[in-house]
Amino acid sequence: xxxxxxxxxxxxxxxxxxxxxxxxxxxxxxxxxxxxxxxxxxxxxxxxxxxxxxxxxxxxxxxxxxxxxxxxxxxxxxxxxxxxxxxxxxxxxxxxxxxxxxxxxxxxxxxxxxxxxxxxxxxxxxxxxxxxxxxxxxxxxxxxxxxxxxxxxxxxxxxxxxxxxxxxxxxxxxxxxxxxxxxxxxxxxxxxxxxxxxxxxxxxxxxxxxxxxxxxxxxxxxxxxxxxxxxxxxxxxxxxxxxxxxxxxxxxxxxxxxxxxxxxxxxxxxxxxxxxxxxxxxxxxxxxxxxxxxxxxxxxxxxxxxxxxxxxxxxxxxxxxxxxxxxxxxxxxxxxxxxxxxxxxxxxxxxxxxxxxxxxxxxxxxxxxxxxxxxxxxxxxxxxxxxxxxxxxxxxxxxxxxxxxxxx
Numbered sequence: 001x002x003x004x005x006x007x008x009x010x011x012x013x014x015x016x017x018x019x020x021x022x023x024x025x026x027x028x029x030x031x032x033x034x035x036x037x038x039x040x041x042x043x044x045x046x047x048x049x050x051x052x053x054x055x056x057x058x059x060x061x062x063x064x065x066x067x068x069x070x071x072x073x074x075x076x077x078x079x080x081x082x083x084x085x086x087x088x089x090x091x092x093x094x095x096x097x098x099x100x101x102x103x104x105x106x107x108x109x110x111x112x113x114x115x116x117x118x119x120x121x122x123x124x125x126x127x128x129x130x131x132x133x134x135x136x137x138x139x140x141x142x143x144x145x146x147x148x149x150x151x152x153x154x155x156x157x158x159x160x161x162x163x164x165x166x167x168x169x170x171x172x173x174x175x176x177x178x179x180x181x182x183x184x185x186x187x188x189x190x191x192x193x194x195x196x197x198x199x200x201x202x203x204x205x206x207x208x209x210x211x212x213x214x215x216x217x218x219x220x221x222x223x224x225x226x227x228x229x230x231x232x233x234x235x236x237x238x239x240x241x242x243x244x245x246x247x248x249x250x251x252x253x254x255x256x257x258x259x260x261x262x263x264x265x266x267x268x269x270x271x272x273x274x275x276x277x278x279x280x281x282x283x284x285x286x287x288x289x290x291x292x293x294x295x296x297x298x299x300x301x302x303x304x305x306x307x308x309x310x311x312x313x314x315x316x317x318x319x320x321x322x323x324x325x326x327x328x329x330x331x332x333x334x335x336x337x338x339x340x341x342x343x344x345x346x347x348x349x350x351x352x353x354x355x356x357x358x359x360x361x362x363x364x365x366x367x368x369x370x371x372x373x374x375x376x377x378x379x380x381x382x383x384x385x386x387x388x389x390x391x392x393x394x395x396x397x398x399x400x401x402x403x404x405x406x407x408x
Contacts, residue, residue: 014134018143020191021131022150024084025124027185028091030154031178032119033263034162035060035111036239037256040246041171046101050243054364056107057239058357061231063116064123065353069211071121072129072342080130081189084122088189091118092182099175122182124151124325125349129342130192132333138278140333144326145274152270152322155263163256210340211347219283219394220335220344223328224351226286229387230324231355233293233380237262237317240363244373248305258314265318273323274330282327282334283394289320289327290391294384296320301377334398 035057043053075083094114098107128147135143165174214220242255276285300313332345359376366375 016191017130017134018146020188021124021127022147024122024185024188024192025127025147025151026154026157027181028088028119028123028154029151030156030158030263031091031095031162031182032115032123033155033238033259034158034178036242036259037159037162037166037252038171038175039239039243040252041166045171046107048107049364049368051361051364051368052107054239054360054367056111057235058359058361058364059108059112060116060119061235061353061356061360063113064120065231065350065356067117067120068125068349068353069343069346071126072344072346074121075126075129076340076342080126080192084126084189084192085186087118087121087123087126088182088186089118090114091122092179094118095175095179095182099172099179101172124148125345126342127192128325128329129345132329132341141277141282141326141330142274144329145270145272145277148270148274148322148325149267152263152266152318156260156267157263159256159260159263163253210336210343214336214340214344214347217335219396220332220348222390222394223283223331224348226290226387226390227324227328227348227352228355229290229383230328231352231357232359232383233297233317233355234321234359235356236359236363236376236380239360240367240373240376243367245305245310247373250305250307250310254307254310258310261311261314262318262321265315266321266323269319269321269323270326272319274326277327277330281396282331283391283396286324286327286394287388287391289323290384291388293317293320294381294388297377297384298381301374331394331396334396337398 039050039053042048043050071083071087094110094117097110097114124147128144131143131147132140162174162178165177169177238259241258242252245255245258246252273285273289296313296316300309303309328348329341329345332348333341336344359380362379363373363376367373
């Protein structure tokens, strides 16, 4: 059985690594994707506007994106487990601070910066870097799909759990329970020990050296730019769709079940994406995904919103939800190898999170100023079409100059 290539006193089976990493990814993503359920109770009780809530969530996504390259770099150099432990502690602290009503005025700090940094240092992006160091290139896309599917299972599981907790115990107690759950999974990080710095035959480049060489590769630049749109779509839908469905006359449970359905169908979408990514051109699959998102959003806003249409949209968008992640991560790994994957995927993810920031903030801004989310839905359609076009020129091949430099 395969084991970690990083030097350590006790080897951990690859299956143990994958199981532990998937559980961490499921919990961290499940809690994060449940935050949209807190929109109505927290804005109502704290007396804050939808735009103010959206700004806090937008800052969270931006903080996540800014911290991600550094978190990936630290994991590459100092070890995945150390970074994930720190991230879980920060994440839990942020959730606990969110539960204090008096902290409403500093929601940008608690729900925004602290939770965002915690997610960056504990979520599936860091887990996938650990997987990438221990899995052969030809199997990485599939394993990345498994990690993404696990995070989606967390979304499926935590959406109804979160709504049930909020209904039974209130939003404050639910946030405290979520913080406790994050603390309880810290022991799982033992299986994630190891670092890329111990991999043989790889140069020890500085952060800016590796980034400069990678950014000079045109296909990487296009990939990074296109990933912006993924973040815009996901963050807007995740945070604002529950409130949007209530605005359309549906009960709050329709929002939680829609988020759960997205997570459920994304399990299949992520696994299928990972499987196909090892057999078909990844850039063409990405272009197809973004084009399909644009079509799905267009059909959703064109027809009257009912529970049936909401669940159908959730199922379709779920298939396309995080299916971009194993393909994008697979291309980064293919371009530059596994040595700097945590950092260079983190840079791509920063673009994703800038899109998330704009999607969340624009959603709140549009609602407060127009009383509708329509303009953001339409913008999502245009961005989907643009991202599909951007991915077409990408070439699925290794950056030879980077590989030669790294091996020198």
